[in-house]
Amino acid sequence: MKVLVSDPVADAGMELLREAGHEVETGYDLDGDALLEAVRDVNALIVRSGTEVDRELFEAAPNLVIVGRAGVGVDNIDIDAATDHGVIVANAPQGNIRAAAEHTVAMAFAVARSIPQAHDRLKDGEWAKGDYLGRELNNKTLGIVGLGRVGQEVAKRLDSFGMDLVVFDPYISEERAGQFGAELVDEVHECLERADFATIHTPLLPETEGMIGAEELESLGDGYLVNVARGGLVDEDALAEAVANGPVKGAALDVFAEEPLPADSPLLDVDDIVVTPHLGASTEAAQENVAIDTARQVLAAFNEEPVMSALNAPSMDESAFPRVKPYIDVAETAGRIAAQLLGERISSVEVHYEGEIADEEIDLVTASALKGVFSQLEYEVNAVNAPQLAEDRGIEVTESKTRQTEDFQSLVRVTVEDGDSSMSVEGTLFAGDDPRIVRIDDYRVDARPYGHMLVARNRDEPGVIGLVGTVLGESNVNIAGMFNARETIGGEAITVYNLDGPVPTETLQRLLADDRVIEVTTITLDEA
Ligand SMILES: NC(=O)C1=CN([C@@H]2O[C@H](COP(=O)(O)OP(=O)(O)OC[C@H]3O[C@@H](n4cnc5c(N)ncnc54)[C@H](O)[C@@H]3O)[C@@H](O)[C@H]2O)C=CC1
Ligand SMILES: O=C(O)C(=O)COP(=O)(O)O
Numbered sequence: 001m002k003v004l005v006s007d008p009v010a011d012a013g014m015e016l017l018r019e020a021g022h023e024v025e026t027g028y029d030l031d032g033d034a035l036l037e038a039v040r041d042v043n044a045l046i047v048r049s050g051t052e053v054d055r056e057l058f059e060a061a062p063n064l065v066i067v068g069r070a071g072v073g074v075d076n077i078d079i080d081a082a083t084d085h086g087v088i089v090a091n092a093p094q095g096n097i098r099a100a101a102e103h104t105v106a107m108a109f110a111v112a113r114s115i116p117q118a119h120d121r122l123k124d125g126e127w128a129k130g131d132y133l134g135r136e137l138n139n140k141t142l143g144i145v146g147l148g149r150v151g152q153e154v155a156k157r158l159d160s161f162g163m164d165l166v167v168f169d170p171y172i173s174e175e176r177a178g179q180f181g182a183e184l185v186d187e188v189h190e191c192l193e194r195a196d197f198a199t200i201h202t203p204l205l206p207e208t209e210g211m212i213g214a215e216e217l218e219s220l221g222d223g224y225l226v227n228v229a230r231g232g233l234v235d236e237d238a239l240a241e242a243v244a245n246g247p248v249k250g251a252a253l254d255v256f257a258e259e260p261l262p263a264d265s266p267l268l269d270v271d272d273i274v275v276t277p278h279l280g281a282s283t284e285a286a287q288e289n290v291a292i293d294t295a296r297q298v299l300a301a302f303n304e305e306p307v308m309s310a311l312n313a314p315s316m317d318e319s320a321f322p323r324v325k326p327y328i329d330v331a332e333t334a335g336r337i338a339a340q341l342l343g344e345r346i347s348s349v350e351v352h353y354e355g356e357i358a359d360e361e362i363d364l365v366t367a368s369a370l371k372g373v374f375s376q377l378e379y380e381v382n383a384v385n386a387p388q389l390a391e392d393r394g395i396e397v398t399e400s401k402t403r404q405t406e407d408f409q410s411l412v413r414v415t416v417e418d419g420d421s422s423m424s425v426e427g428t429l430f431a432g433d434d435p436r437i438v439r440i441d442d443y444r445v446d447a448r449p450y451g452h453m454l455v456a457r458n459r460d461e462p463g464v465i466g467l468v469g470t471v472l473g474e475s476n477v478n479i480a481g482m483f484n485a486r487e488t489i490g491g492e493a494i495t496v497y498n499l500d501g502p503v504p505t506e507t508l509q510r511l512l513a514d515d516r517v518i519e520v521t522t523i524t525l526d527e528a
Contacts, residue, residue, distance in 0.1 A: 001022045001023070001043040001044065001065075001302050002022070002023045002025070002041060002042045002043050002044075002063075003017050003022055003023065003024045003025070003042065003043065003044040003045075003046060003298060004025050004026075004027060004038055004039060004042040004044070004045050004046070005024060005025070005026045005027070005028075005045075005046040005047075006026075006027050006028065006030055006035065006038075006045060006046070006047050006050075006051040007028060007046075007047050007048035007049070007050040007051050007070070008026075008028055008048070009046055009048065009070045009287070009290075009291045009294070010284075010287040010288045010290075010291035010292075011291075012288050012291050012292050012295075013046070013070065013290075013291025013292050013293075013294055013295035014026075014291070014295070016292060016295040016296070016299070017295050017298060017299065020299055020302075022044075022302070025038075025042075028050075030051075031051075031052070035051070035057065036056065036057060036060040037060075039057055039060055039061040039064065040060060040061065040062075041063060042061060042063065042064060043063050043064065043065050043066075043302070044064070044065060044066045044067070044068060044298045044301065044302070045057075045061070045064060045066075045067045045068070046067075046068045046069075046070055046294055046295075046298065047067065047068070047069055047070070047076070047077070048069070048070050048071050048281075049071065049073060049076055049259070049278065050076075050259075051076065052076055053067055053076060053077040053078060053082075054078050054081065055078050055081035055084075058078070058081045058082060058084070058085040058087060059085070061085075061087075064085070064087045065087065065088065065301050065302065066087065066088040066089070066090060066297065066298055066301035066302075066307065067082060067087060067088070067089050067090075068090055068091075068092075068294040068295070068297050068298050069089065069090065069091040069092065069294070070092055070287075070290040070291055070293075070294040071091065071092060071095075071096055071281050071290050072091055072092070072093055072096065072097070072100075072149075072150075072203075072281075073091075073203060073204065073229075073230060074089060074091055074203075074311060075203065075204040075205075075230060075232070077089055079311060079312050082312055082384075083312045083384060083385050083388045084385060084388070085380075085385070086380050086381065086382040086384045086385040087384065088301050088307050088310045088312065088313045088384050089310070089311045089312050090294070090297040090301070090307045090308075090309045090310045090311065091294075091309055091311060092289070092290035092293035092294045092297070092309065093149065093309055094149070094289070094293065095286055095288075095289025095290035095292075095293050096280070096281035096283075096286035096287075096289065096290050097149045097150045097153055098153055098285075098286070099280060099281050099282070099283040099285065099286035100150045100153075100228055100280040100281055100286075101150050101153030101154045101156075101157060102157070102283075103228050103254060103276070103279060103280040104150070104154045104199055104201075104226055104228045104280070105154065105157050105158060105161075107226050107228060107252035107253075107254060107274065107276070108137060108158070108197055108199070108224065108226050108252065109137070110252055110274050111224050111226070111250040111251065111252040111272070111273075111274045112134050112135045112136070112137065112197070112224060112250070113132070113134035113135075114132045114134060114272075115274075116274050117132075117271060117274075118131075118132055135196070135224075135249075137158065137161050137162070137163055137197065138161060138162040138163070139162055139163075140163055140164070140196035140197060141163065141164045141165075141166055141194050141195050141196050141197075142154075142155075142158050142163040142164070142165050142166070142195060142196070142197050142198075142199065143166050143167075143168070143191040143192055143194060143195025143197070143198040143199070143220075143223075144165060144166070144167045144168070144169075144182065144191075144198075144199055144201065145167075145168050145169070145188060145191060145192075145198065145199070145200045145201065145202060145211075145212075146168075146169050146200060146201035146202035146203075146229065147167045147169045147172050147176070147177060147180065147182065147201070148169075148201060148202070148203075150201045150228070150229070151167075151169070151199075151201035152180055154199055154201065155167075155180040155181070155182055156180065159180065159181050159182075163197075164183075165180065165181055165182035165183065166182065166183050166185055166190075166191050166194045166195060167180075167182040167183065167184050167185065167191065168184075168185055168186075168187065168188045168190070168191035169184070169202075172184065188211065188216060188219075189215075189216065189219045192216055192217075192219040192220040192223075193219045193220075193221070195220060195223050196223045196224070197223060197224045197226065198220050198223060198224070198225050198226070199225075199226040199227070199228070200212065200225075200226070200227050200228075200229045200233050200234070201228075201229050202229060202230075202233060203229075203230070204229070204230035204232045204233060208233055209232050209233065210232070210233070210234075210235050211233055211234075212225070212227075212233055212234040212235065212239075213234075213235040213238050214235065214238040214241075214242065217238055217239060217242040217247070217248050218242075218247065220247075220248055221247045221248070222246075222247055222248070222249050223248065223249060224248070224249050224250045224251065224252070225239065225248060225250075225251040225252075226251070226252045226253075227251070227252070227253050227254065227255060228254040228255065228280045229255060230255050231253070231255040231256035231257040231258070231259065232257045234253075236256070236257055236265065236266070236267055237266060239251055239267065239273070240265075240266035240267050240269070240270050240273065241266075243270045243272050243273050244269075244270045249272065250272035250273065250274070251272070251273045251274070252273075252274040252275075253267065253273065253274070253275050253276075254275075254276045254277075254278055254279060254280050255278055255280070256278075259277075259278055260277065261275065261277070293309075296308075297309060297310070305318075305321060306318065306321055306364060310384075312384060313367070313383060313384040314363030314364040314366075314367050314383065314387075315363075315364070316360075316361040316363070316364055317361065320360055320361060323356075323360060324357070324360050324361070324362070324364065324365060326429050326432075326433055326435065327357050327360075327362075327365050327410065327412055327429070328364060328365050328368045328383075329368070329435060330412050330427035330428065330429060330435050331351065331365045331366070331368045331369035331372065331412045331414060331427065332368045332369060332371055332372035332375075333372060333427060333435060333437070333449040333525055334369065334372065334412055334413070334414040334425040334426065334427040334437065335349070335351075335368070335369040335370065335371065335372025335373040335375075335414045335416075335425075336372035336373070336375050336523070336525065337372075337425045337437065337440070337449065337453075337455075337523055337525075338372075338373065338414045338415065338416045338423045338424065338425040339372065339373040339374070339375070339376060339416050339423075340376065340521055340522075340523045341423045341425070341440065341441075341455060341521050341523075342416050342417075342418065342421060342422070342423040343521065344418045344421065345418055346373065346395055346416045346417065346418050347394075347395060347396065347417060347418045347419065348395060348396040348397070348398070348416070348417045348418075349369070349370060349373055349390065349395060349396070349397050349398075349414065349415070349416050349417075350397075350398045350399075350400065350413075350414070350415040350417075351365070351366045351369045351397075351398075351399050351400075351412065351413070351414055351415075352399075352400045352401070352402075352412070352413040352414075352415070353365075353399070353400070353401045353402070353410075353411070353412055353413075354401075354402050354403075354404065354405040354408070354410065354411040354412075354413070355403070355404075355405035355408060355409050355410035355411055356409055356410045357410035357411070357412065358401040358402055358403050358410075359403070362399065362401070364383060365412065366387075366397070366399055367383035367384075367386055367387050368383050368386075369412070369414045370383075370386035370387055370389070370390055370397065371383050371386040372414070373386075373414070373416055374386055374389055374390075377389075407438075408428040408438065409428075409429075410428060410429070411426055411427070411428045411438070412426070412427050412428070413425070413426040413427075413439070414427075423440075423441060424439065424440075424441055425437060425439070425440055425441075426438050426439035426440075427449070434448075435448070435449055436448060436449070437449050437496070440455065440494060440496070441494070442487065443485040443486075443487070443493075443494040444485055445483050445485050445494065445496050446483050447483050447496040447498070448481065448498060449525050450498065450525050450526065450527055451480075451498060451499070451500075451524075451525060451526075451527050452498070452499040452500070452501055452502050452503070452522065452523075452524055453496060453497060453498055453499065453522065453523040453524075453525065454468075454472075454496075454497040454499060454503055454520060454521070454522050454523075455494065455495070455496050455497075455520070455521045455522075455523060456468060456494070456495045456497070456511070456517060456519070456520045456521075457492060457493070457494050457517075457518040457519040457520075458492070458493055458494075458495065458516050458517045458518055459490075459491075459492060459493070459516045459518065460486045460487075460488075460489065460490055460491050460492060460493040461490070461516050463516075464493075464514075464516045464517065465482075465484065465495060467511070467514055467516070467517070468495070468497070468511060468517075471507060471510050471511055472497075472499070472503070472507065475503070475504055475506075475507040476501075477499050477500065477501050477502075477503055477504075477507065478499065478500040478501070479497055479498070479499060479500075480498040480499060480500050481497070481498040482495060482496065482497045482498070483495065483496045492518065502522065502524070503522050508520050508522065
């Protein structure tokens with residue numbers, strides 16, 4: 001497989017990919033058409049915050065399986081576009097959070113003690129001791145906006161520096177905040193009003209964009225703002241104004257709405273605004289961590305294993321995967337057969353689980369059943385985009401589970417419906433890993449799902465199987481195996497054939513010309 005790394009990532013990650021036999025190329029200066037050209041034949045793209053991964057890029061990269069973000073923030077990646085194209089987006093949500101938290105603490109001290117300003121003047125030969133009277137963090141209140149992974153690490157560190165902690169985060173509980181010695185408040189304004197130092201740690205989302213504007217800075221008053229999260233969270237013009245002319249005392253920023261920060265940014269003109277060029281994650285340890293984590297996600301995607309930190313695809317516990325994996329294939333096959341047999345547009349899909357499989361995480365199995373159902377569509381469907389596709393088309397998807405089972409250790413049943421008609425297909429595993437289709441509609445069968453198959457519904461009369469054998473034989477289609485099941489003697493029967501090749505359309509027409517044959521459907525699956 002081919003991997004393009006378009007932002008600088010530690011060697012440890014690239015080594016892992018190379019050791020696994022993959023081709024890894026770097027292209028740190030690529031953008032525009034050069035980037036689109038470079039992704040044309042790649043299977044994975046690894047980025048940090050520097051690469052804009054937009055819809056156009058996904059359109060230009062037909063072989064892309066995964067975009068790995070060697071870090072936390074994915075605001076530079078169009079995840080909806082990735083999902084539409086069936087591409088996994090995975091980040092590395094743990095490896096750099098301590099680095100980001102330490103940088104936050106460093107920035108708070110830097111601005112409160114004017115370290116960069118004093119440093120510059122001393123380097124210029126000036127002993128400006130009398131010009132700086134800083135503020136201590138000790139005994140002050142820290143307002144944390146967003147108590148997620150980084151926010152929590154910051155809370156732990158600054159709590160131990162003697163700060164009182166107030167948190168605004170609408171998605172966490174009071175108990176959770178309490179575990180970090182913090183008080184949860186309901187309004188961002190209250191958090192900022194009480195804060196001597198405010199620090200932001202939310203993702204950049206449409207809902208959080210510009211969340212700290214002129215009014216919020218007014219609430220902060222004579223305090224300091226630290227932003228090591230994302231530039232777009234803060235109105236930069238309002239901040240420059242609030243620090244230059246009051247009321248805000250100072251700000252320390254690692255991130256900017258536009259990066260690199262344009263030279264004419266008003267932030268650069270204000271002395272009490274301390275800036276760093278997005279260095280929060282730039283430590284040796286953090287870079288090694290996220291590079292390795294990202295490479296592992298890419299390898300998992302290449303191996304069709306669950307991608308643990310996928311943001312747009314179902315995942316599961318690594319230890320459970322070996323138990324669930326065979327059912328992923330069974331569900332896809334059952335979905336594929338059910339949809340092909342129904343042969344109409346589909347308004348709902350139900351995936352039912354019985355037996356031991358009912359105890360497992362089955363999101364990936366259901367996604368795979370949907371992939372099977374949609375496999376006849378003209379474009380590439382996979383477990384990443386199939387659930388989205390169902391939603392986009394207004395197809396209702398339901399799951400049901402029961403621990404009880406009649407005959408098999410575990411069973412997956414996929415039922416597709418459109419209005420009055422429906423079709424159910426049940427699959428299981430014999431001897432732990434041998435996939436079998438054990439029911440089609442109301443018929444119990446025992447069919448091996450692979451290669452070219454023919455499912456015939458016919459009247460249960462003598463000679464029909466002979467007819468099918470003769471007609472297939474005359475078309476030079478060899479029967480590799482077959483299973484016949486019937487409702488009642490003389491009623492309807494269903495026969496499933498495994499064939500060595502495809503059935504020509506005229507052969508199907510010849511079969512249908514016999515009035516004992518009610519319906520014939522060909523199904524194409526992967527070879528065994
Ligand atoms: N400067 C740098 O190099 C780095 C920056 N980051 C950035 O730091 C930020 C935080 O990262 P993590 O803590 O890992 O993310 P996280 O997802 O663990 O935590 C985010 C927190 O924000 C909260 N939140 C969401 N919407 C909110 C709202 N409207 N108001 C208040 N809180 C809200 C969530 O409930 C969650 O607790 C991200 O923007 C990330 O990209 C992360 C690492 C390095
Ligand atoms: O992980 C994050 O969210 C970061 O902001 C780090 O960004 P970077 O990988 O240094 O471009």
